[in-house]
Amino acid sequence: MKIGICDDNESEVRHTEELINNLMNEHKIEYTICEIKNAQDLFGKCNELDILFLDIELASDENGIEIGMELKKRKASCKIIITSKYQKYLIEGYKIRAERYFIKPINPIEFSIEMKSVLQDYYRTEFGFIDPKISNRKIKIQSIIYVEFDERHTYLVMENQRKLKTPYSLKYWIEMFKDYGFAQCYKSYYVNLKYVNYIDKIDVVLTNGVKIPLSRNYKKSFKKGYLESLGI
Numbered sequence: 001m002k003i004g005i006c007d008d009n010e011s012e013v014r015h016t017e018e019l020i021n022n023l024m025n026e027h028k029i030e031y032t033i034c035e036i037k038n039a040q041d042l043f044g045k046c047n048e049l050d051i052l053f054l055d056i057e058l059a060s061d062e063n064g065i066e067i068g069m070e071l072k073k074r075k076a077s078c079k080i081i082i083t084s085k086y087q088k089y090l091i092e093g094y095k096i097r098a099e100r101y102f103i104k105p106i107n108p109i110e111f112s113i114e115m116k117s118v119l120q121d122y123y124r125t126e127f128g129f130i131d132p133k134i135s136n137r138k139i140k141i142q143s144i145i146y147v148e149f150d151e152r153h154t155y156l157v158m159e160n161q162r163k164l165k166t167p168y169s170l171k172y173w174i175e176m177f178k179d180y181g182f183a184q185c186y187k188s189y190y191v192n193l194k195y196v197n198y199i200d201k202i203d204v205v206l207t208n209g210v211k212i213p214l215s216r217n218y219k220k221s222f223k224k225g226y227l228e229s230l231g232i
Contacts, residue, residue: 001029001122002048006036006067007055007083012104016053016083019111026112027119039067046071047137048130049078050122054098056084065089068096077138079122081115127180134166141180145195145206147173149188159195159208183225186215191222193229 003020007013017033024031034049036042039062046052052071056064068080082093082101093101099121100114128140139156148155148163149170156164156173166173174182174190181193185204195206203211204222214222 001031001050003031003033004036004042004045004049004052004078005033006042006052006058006064008037008058009055012055012083015105019106019108020053022108023112023115023119027116029119038062039070042067043070043074046074046076046078049076050126050138051081051118052078053081053083056082056086056089056093065092065096068093068098072096077126077128077140079118079126081118131166134164139164141177142192142194144177144192145208145210146192146212147177147182147190181229183222184218185222186213186218189213193226196226196229199223199226 001024005013005016005020007016013035020031020033034045036045038058042052054064054068058064064082064084068082071078071080079099080096082089082096082098083104083106084101085104087103090101099118102111102114125142126140127142128138130136130138134156143159145157145159147170148157154166154168154170154173156166158164170188170190174184177190177192182190183193184190189212191204191206191212195208197205197207199205199214199222202214204214205211
């Protein structure tokens, strides 16, 4: 996980950094922290970040809300956490759909409680990876409908209908996504079970109406995985 702190007050950066270190070490999460001093630096790094702690008032007269609005326009996927000395900015924080709003100095107990919830949501919806061989943007695992092998290449078929060509084998993706709710239904398909609408005798019917063949060799294990994904 890559975490950014956009704040030009050195002591407050150190305090936020200490809180993050304690939280991540407690949950045994691998992470890196990068310090960001201004909007220009942030816009160059926003697509690499998973979580951003954004101060409302920067000494350079840059406004955190305006920066947050620009991040939304750029479709940055990072979760934004607002930090400020002033509660009056709370309502404005909702304009950029900030995940949380912390009043400085940040209370360690409050930070721990609130950020645990943010992390849980992150792993449920935002967890992904960056691979320049495929895309220059983070690829969210839960946005992948299925992986398809076709003519010596594999493709990640995304929920926005994009197909991302990859240089890797299907075996590579099976190993990578084995703990993220995927299952193989055919020799050339690896499906995200959350997008399965129902299973008939010969096909897996997805929520977007697409039908994927269901092989006899994978039918039993695929059905088992699907039912487990439903909590049955």
